[in-house]
Amino acid sequence: MARLTRAESQARTRQQLVETARELFLCDGYSATSLEKVADAAGYSKGAVYSNFRNKDELCLAVLDTIHEQQATSMTESLASADSMEGMLAAFQEWAERSIGDEAWTALEVEFATNARRNQHIRAELATRDRTIRDLISGLLTAHAERFDITLPMPADDCATALLSLGIGLGVQRAIDPGIPVRVLPEVIRLLAGSTPKEPPT
Structure with missing residues (x-):
């Protein structure tokens, strides 16, 4: 299996963060969902979130x-x-x-x-x-x-x-x-x- 390029890897990480955030925002609400919670649920560090999004x-x-x-x-x-x-x-x-x-x-x-x-x-x-x-x-x-x-x-x-x-x-x-x-x-x-x-x- 070909190794993902850096851009492909970042795009996949971004997609997974958005999908996870969507589930949490819809389930728990915007205010109750922290970036830490999104990162943990998606299996990434909080730094990974900030490398893709400036804020919540x-x-x-x-x-x-x-x-x-x-x-x-x-x-x-x-x-x-x-x-x-x-x-x-x-x-x-x-x-x-x-x-x-x-x-x-x-x-x-x-x-x-x-x-x-x-x-x-x-x-x-x-x-x-x-x-x-x-x-x-x-x-x-x-x-x-x-x-x-x-x-x-x-x-x-x-x-x-x-x-x-x-x-x-x-x-x-x-x-x-x-x-x-x-x-x-x-x-x-x-x-x-x-x-x-x-x-x-x-």
Whole structure:
């Protein structure tokens, strides 16, 4: 077996630290998880953590990046096979049922953002990531509007901001009460598309 180069070894160490931190952050929370705990659980020294991340904030950003990337890929793949507006809405609702309101993920996002409220650097980093997510949603809205010959009632960026804001709020509510229905999201998309909302199941 070929020996790993230094760069490959460092990349593997970084990946293992991020995976371990993800498990701990989601299980125990951001504040309760120390860098020492991450290092011990991953089987590395604390120095190995600092050689890859300047502090716990940067490690958490890397964890959130992996979660966001996985969710974005999952959502995009779910919508890709839809061949009609109704199919797209059904696929989106299935994804939303699986993802929006996940208690551990939602709690981590809220806790980290709250802790970072006085840290201008981290707030800027979070804002950049928020912009990336909005751009993804805007791109999907534009692509599907063209595909299904839909005229959006306002610019795609504004629609994306509205949907993301609704999704975040709904996620927090569902983390507290999973019984809150997720169907409001696809119904809002239906309204944006100029369609009549479906009657909720009785």
